[in-house]
Amino acid sequence: MLGILKRDPIERLRKALGKDKVKTSLVERKLYSYDATPIPVERSVPRAVIFPETKEDVRRIVEICYEENVPMFPRGAGSGLTGGAVPTEEKGVVISFERMTRFEVDVDNATAVVEPGVITYEFQNYVEKLGLFYPPDPSSYKYSTIGGNIAENAGGPRCLKYGVTREYVLGITAVIKEGNVLKTGNPILKDVAGYDLTKFFVGSEGTLGLLTEAILKLIPKPQARATALAIFDDLRKVGEAVTKIMTSGVFPSALEFMDREAIRAVEDYKPVGLPREAEALLLIEVDGTETSVREQIGQVKDLLEGMNVKVDVSENEAEAERIWTARKNLGPALGNLRSGKINEDIVFPRTYLSEALPELREIAKKYDLLMAVFGHIGDGNLHVNLLYDKRNREEEERAERAVDEVFELALRYQGSITGEHGVGLTKKKFLKWQFGEEGYELLKGIKLLFDPKNLFNPGKVVEV
Numbered sequence: 001m002l003g004i005l006k007r008d009p010i011e012r013l014r015k016a017l018g019k020d021k022v023k024t025s026l027v028e029r030k031l032y033s034y035d036a037t038p039i040p041v042e043r044s045v046p047r048a049v050i051f052p053e054t055k056e057d058v059r060r061i062v063e064i065c066y067e068e069n070v071p072m073f074p075r076g077a078g079s080g081l082t083g084g085a086v087p088t089e090e091k092g093v094v095i096s097f098e099r100m101t102r103f104e105v106d107v108d109n110a111t112a113v114v115e116p117g118v119i120t121y122e123f124q125n126y127v128e129k130l131g132l133f134y135p136p137d138p139s140s141y142k143y144s145t146i147g148g149n150i151a152e153n154a155g156g157p158r159c160l161k162y163g164v165t166r167e168y169v170l171g172i173t174a175v176i177k178e179g180n181v182l183k184t185g186n187p188i189l190k191d192v193a194g195y196d197l198t199k200f201f202v203g204s205e206g207t208l209g210l211l212t213e214a215i216l217k218l219i220p221k222p223q224a225r226a227t228a229l230a231i232f233d234d235l236r237k238v239g240e241a242v243t244k245i246m247t248s249g250v251f252p253s254a255l256e257f258m259d260r261e262a263i264r265a266v267e268d269y270k271p272v273g274l275p276r277e278a279e280a281l282l283l284i285e286v287d288g289t290e291t292s293v294r295e296q297i298g299q300v301k302d303l304l305e306g307m308n309v310k311v312d313v314s315e316n317e318a319e320a321e322r323i324w325t326a327r328k329n330l331g332p333a334l335g336n337l338r339s340g341k342i343n344e345d346i347v348f349p350r351t352y353l354s355e356a357l358p359e360l361r362e363i364a365k366k367y368d369l370l371m372a373v374f375g376h377i378g379d380g381n382l383h384v385n386l387l388y389d390k391r392n393r394e395e396e397e398r399a400e401r402a403v404d405e406v407f408e409l410a411l412r413y414q415g416s417i418t419g420e421h422g423v424g425l426t427k428k429k430f431l432k433w434q435f436g437e438e439g440y441e442l443l444k445g446i447k448l449l450f451d452p453k454n455l456f457n458p459g460k461v462v463e464v
Contacts, residue, residue: 009068063179076148082424116147135162153203155420176209227320239354255378269333381419
């Protein structure tokens with residue numbers, strides 16, 4: 001009696017998609033087993049890397065993988081910092097959306113239909129030439145993708161004024177369980193019909209299905225901007241200054257923070273003339289019309305100087321860009337200080353910043369670690385970087401224990417364990433701390449409703 005021939009899911013995928021879209025060489029499989037997560041995480045080399053080019057390709061991938069019980073690990077540019085794109089099962093496949101790069105802009109309706117592989121920076125440049133604006137600006141915007149930004153609900157400096165990615169996604173098309181296609185939303189600004197399924201997908205980190213298209217909202221491009229640098233000799237004064245700015249009637253487009261260690265790291269890496277002796281600085285940007293920008297930056301300057309804070313207003317765009325370059329160079333600058341780095345993005349209510357910032361330094365002191373803190377302080381989102389020597393396992397363990405206290409501090413002050421990096425692999429254990437048992441069970445229920453076999457990015461965000 002002849003046995004039943006077992007089907008090879010990779011061969012099925014090759015037959016359905018074509019050989020050039022399904023890669024199985026060891027080199028490619030290893031290359032796509034990493035993302036930008038700076039600490040070691042659980043990962044596996046996948047069975048294959050798949051490169052869909054159309055919505056129908058994605059539908060066929062999900063249909064076959066769901067039939068064959070093959071885990072799917074979606075990937076944008078791999079710029080995530082919490083292991084969201086890392087494959088964790090050898091029998092799984094990585095699905096890279098880098099070939100799905102089409103988009104279409106409706107200028108009159110101020111919307112765009114965008115595929116997931118579109119580079120954020122390229123899309124922003126295109127729409128700005130049309131007089132429109134797509135505000136979300138994660139630090140990785142020059143290479144991160146719209147699909148990845150949606151998966152992580154990405155933020156950035158401008159999101160203080162304009163909101164995170166979620167505020168700009170009007171609808172999505174996604175492939176969910178068994179290859180079923182889900183379409184939500186339309187190119188309209190008001191829509192309160194039923195539960196907001198669109199928002200379930202924004203920030204879901206690829207755990208509910210595979211995004212194939214998004215409808216994005218665009219807004220008018222601001223006419224002008226101005227930048228000021230505020231220099232502090234007292235860390236506690238920073239929180240007070242942020243509160244005063246945000247209650248002054250001026251709404252900055254960005255309000256960024258760098259502490260002493262961050263300032264010195266940047267000046268050691270690529271000096272731009274920041275004051276090395278300062279305890280902290282704020283980078284303040286306002287945008288709008290030429291007239292309103294001059295008035296608002298002047299108002300901020302007067303307010304801070306009234307607190308005995310030194311303020312320098314950039315004279316031109318080149319000077320402003322020089323200062324912003326320092327902020328954008330922080331990642332590689334900190335990498336030069338130690339071989340190991342844990343970068344966590346926690347959120348505090350603004351009213352607690354004056355207390356929380358010194359307490360973060362106390363955690364670093366307790367564990368005898370170098371800590372650099374920077375971030376989007378206007379919305380309370382701080383990037384806490386714990387630096388250590390990878391060759392020193394005892395120091396690495398101290399850094400790991402310090403992370404627990406950092407998250408405990410954020411939650412004690414009614415904050416969050418993440419403002420834009422997502423949960424992925426590295427923050428899973430802390431999610432239950434924030435949501436509690438009841439909330440966590442609801443999260444698991446949502447995951448299983450969309451993905452009962454747990455094949456979409458399994459092991460990320462929640463354990464089911």
